[in-house]
Amino acid sequence: MAPKATMVIMAMTGGTATSFPMSNHTRERVTVAKLTLENFYSTLITQHEEREMRQRKLEKVMDEEGLIDEEKKMRRSQHARKETEFLRLKRTRLGLDDFESLKIIGRGAFGEVRLVQKKDTGHIYAMKILRKADMLEKEQVAHIRAERDMLVEADGAWVVKMFYSFQDKRNLYLIMEFLPGGDMMTLLMKKDTLTEEETQFYIAETVLAIDSIHQLGFIHRDIKPDNLLLDSRAYSTVGTPDYIAPEVFMQTGYNKLCDWWSLGVIMYEMLIGYPPFCSETPQETYRKVMNWKETLVFPPEVPISEKAKDLILRYCSDAEDRVGAVSVEEIKSHPFFEPVDWDHIRERPAAISIEIKSIDDTSNFDEFPESDILQPISVTNATEQDYKSKDWVFLNYTYKRFEGLTQRGSIPSYMKAGKL
Amino acid sequence: KRKFEPGTQRFELHKKAQASLNSGVDIKAAVQLPHGEDLNDWVAVHVVDFFNRINLIYGTICEFCTEKSCPVMSGGPRYEYRWQDDLKYKKPTALPAPQYMNLLMDWIEVQINNEEIFPTSIGIPFPKNFIQICKKIVCRLFRVFVHVYIHHFDRIILMGAEAHVNTCYKHFYYFGTELNLIDRKELEPLVS
Ligand SMILES: Nc1ncnc2c1ncn2[C@@H]1O[C@H](COP(=O)(O)OP(=O)(O)OP(=O)(O)O)[C@@H](O)[C@H]1O
Numbered sequence: 001m002a003p004k005a006t007m008v009i010m011a012m013t014g015g016t017a018t019s020f021p022m023s024n025h026t027r028e029r030v031t032v033a034k035l036t037l038e039n040f041y042s043t044l045i046t047q048h049e050e051r052e053m054r055q056r057k058l059e060k061v062m063d064e065e066g067l068i069d070e071e072k073k074m075r076r077s078q079h080a081r082k083e084t085e086f087l088r089l090k091r092t093r094l095g096l097d098d099f100e101s102l103k104i105i106g107r108g109a110f111g112e113v114r115l116v117q118k119k120d121t122g123h124i125y126a127m128k129i130l131r132k133a134d135m136l137e138k139e140q141v142a143h144i145r146a147e148r149d150m151l152v153e154a155d156g157a158w159v160v161k162m163f164y165s166f167q168d169k170r171n172l173y174l175i176m177e178f179l180p181g182g183d184m185m186t187l188l189m190k191k192d193t194l195t196e197e198e199t200q201f202y203i204a205e206t207v208l209a210i211d212s213i214h215q216l217g218f219i220h221r222d223i224k225p226d227n228l229l230l231d232s233r234a235y236s237t238v239g240t241p242d243y244i245a246p247e248v249f250m251q252t253g254y255n256k257l258c259d260w261w262s263l264g265v266i267m268y269e270m271l272i273g274y275p276p277f278c279s280e281t282p283q284e285t286y287r288k289v290m291n292w293k294e295t296l297v298f299p300p301e302v303p304i305s306e307k308a309k310d311l312i313l314r315y316c317s318d319a320e321d322r323v324g325a326v327s328v329e330e331i332k333s334h335p336f337f338e339p340v341d342w343d344h345i346r347e348r349p350a351a352i353s354i355e356i357k358s359i360d361d362t363s364n365f366d367e368f369p370e371s372d373i374l375q376p377i378s379v380t381n382a383t384e385q386d387y388k389s390k391d392w393v394f395l396n397y398t399y400k401r402f403e404g405l406t407q408r409g410s411i412p413s414y415m416k417a418g419k420l
Numbered sequence: 421k422r423k424f425e426p427g428t429q430r431f432e433l434h435k436k437a438q439a440s441l442n443s444g445v446d447i448k449a450a451v452q453l454p455h456g457e458d459l460n461d462w463v464a465v466h467v468v469d470f471f472n473r474i475n476l477i478y479g480t481i482c483e484f485c486t487e488k489s490c491p492v493m494s495g496g497p498r499y500e501y502r503w504q505d506d507l508k509y510k511k512p513t514a515l516p517a518p519q520y521m522n523l524l525m526d527w528i529e530v531q532i533n534n535e536e537i538f539p540t541s542i543g544i545p546f547p548k549n550f551i552q553i554c555k556k557i558v559c560r561l562f563r564v565f566v567h568v569y570i571h572h573f574d575r576i577i578l579m580g581a582e583a584h585v586n587t588c589y590k591h592f593y594y595f596g597t598e599l600n601l602i603d604r605k606e607l608e609p610l611v612s
Binding site for chain 1: 454469480484538540587
């Protein structure tokens with residue numbers, strides 16, 4: 001269906017070569033606006049055609065059944081009523097009430113992630129809750145919004161699917177596909193280190209995931225093990241936005257190559273067992289990242305292959321000569337990936353299998369204590385005003401997208417095998 | 421600051437209006453009320469969708485649309501828009517464009533969030549004056565386009581988003597005219 005073509009169209013937007021001064025917020029807004037409009041107008045045709053097709057099908061069926069005019073009239077008006085209900089459903093907004101919160105499965109910078117169940121359909125999702133106040137304070141609104149839209153727009157198998165989004169006074173809610181495998185961080189904590197073969201697999205997967213995001217015109221900037229989520233076949237998928245490249249900290253600017261640096265750091269951690277710049281304090285880590293030329297060293301007690309070491313050093317280097325600076329092909333053809341069949345990688349079973357007991361199995365996630373994020377707040381008029389004036393940046397969270405609707409009830413196929 | 425000579429403006433707009441997203445859709449056909457469809461539901465879903473898209477478009481230039489650049493909400497030197505509502509601005513009031521836009525977007529949001537105006541549950545009827553309210557929303561949304569085209573289109577071009585804005589505008593124009601939701605008078609500033 002339509003989303004397939006979307007990927008192609010979006011790749012075009014990727015290289016917005018705008019060179020006049022605008023803030024990063026605006027830059028992201030521009031990307032998001034363009035993507036949204038492109039997506040909208042590329043699905044408009046399909047929607048229009050599908051509707052006409054439904055009508056033609058009805059007529060055909062009625063002819064085949066040899067209905068009399070009276071019956072045909074009745075069927076047509078029934079059909080029209082269904083189409084009208086469908087239109088209304090497109091405007092149906094969802095709220096917190098429509099979901100039952102089952103368990104907290106993650107915490108992030110702006111809120112938390114919960115396992116939830118949609119009351120009417122019984123479907124399981126991951127609900128990311130972002131506190132508006134925290135985001136505004138941290139000036140992340142545009143960024144989060146870009147994330148939301150990235151999740152929504154992306155149709156690749158590589159990005160977590162987003163179904164709905166909505167907001168209330170306090171929070172934004174993103175209803176996403178639940179990936180029961182837990183994140184790479186939890187996996188690394190369980191396994192300590194991975195073998196070279198396992199590393200090859202996960203890093204290769206992540207290369208494709210990151211590349212798909214770059215093709216959408218986005219830079220992730222915050223690739224880290226917690227953000228690499230594993231679905232039940234233990235494939236990693238990029239979820240959301242401290243494995244940060246040195247140039248990101250500098251005022252001189254950065255580009256998408258910063259994501260490849262992060263991947264180098266993760267690969268080091270997978271093979272060695274801890275990240276290369278890890279320290280007691282963030283300040284010390286920061287210092288080490290900035291002085292990576294001295295601090296990036298390989299401990300002799302954990303021997304790794306020359307190919308692996310070379311790739312890590314190609315990732316963690318100055319941006320100008322970092323691998324991937326030319327194209328992603330440069331990465332894919334690195335000797336470390338020699339055995340990787342790039343075109344068929346997703347068809348192979350995952351290198352590490354993660355046991356999933358049932359669809360709402362959260363044993364791969366850490367335990368989190370209850371929080372009050374969903375407690376209603378009693379706001380005084382003063383803060384109410386305050387929220388109101390700030391609310392407008394979130395306007396676009398108000399409506400569920402058509403895509404969300406058409407995916408209503410459709411959940412990833414691997415989940416269907418679960419106990420729903 | 422960008423100035424438009426009458427005449428050139430039309431030419432410019434005409435030229436830029438050529439650029440559009442090649443969606444392969446006959447947009448004009450896509451806005452027509454399908455056979456057997458309820459007019460109110462058809463208008464409602466379009467209005468909500470247009471609000472979201474136009475809001476995104478204004479969002480791309482709102483950094484440049486300031487009290488300094490646009491001290492009065494206008495569409496060129498000949499058209500000035502004044503804000504009026506049932507709250508603070510009982511009389512039509514000239515306002516800086518960013519302020520006007522904020523009020524406008526907030527006002528529309530309140531309307532479309534109101535279940536009594538835009539019912540979402542199946543079977544609940546629309547109010548009698550629904551089309552009337554939608555005309556007002558469409559008219560106000562049209563002014564966002566007028567302002568963006570006449571005062572900020574240079575930015576839109578620098579962003580490489582003219583095809584996007586044009587396509588959305590065209591769609592909106594067809595929607596407004598096909599369904600008789602917009603006064604010819606309102607269309608004047610952008611007639612080409
Ligand atoms: N779709 C999902 N399915 C399952 N678990 C998820 C999903 N999304 C997030 N999580 C879990 O919640 C955790 C926190 O979510 P996430 O990383 O998106 O928050 P964040 O705000 O981006 O955090 P940070 O700012 O630290 O990156 C993840 O590490 C993961 O364990």
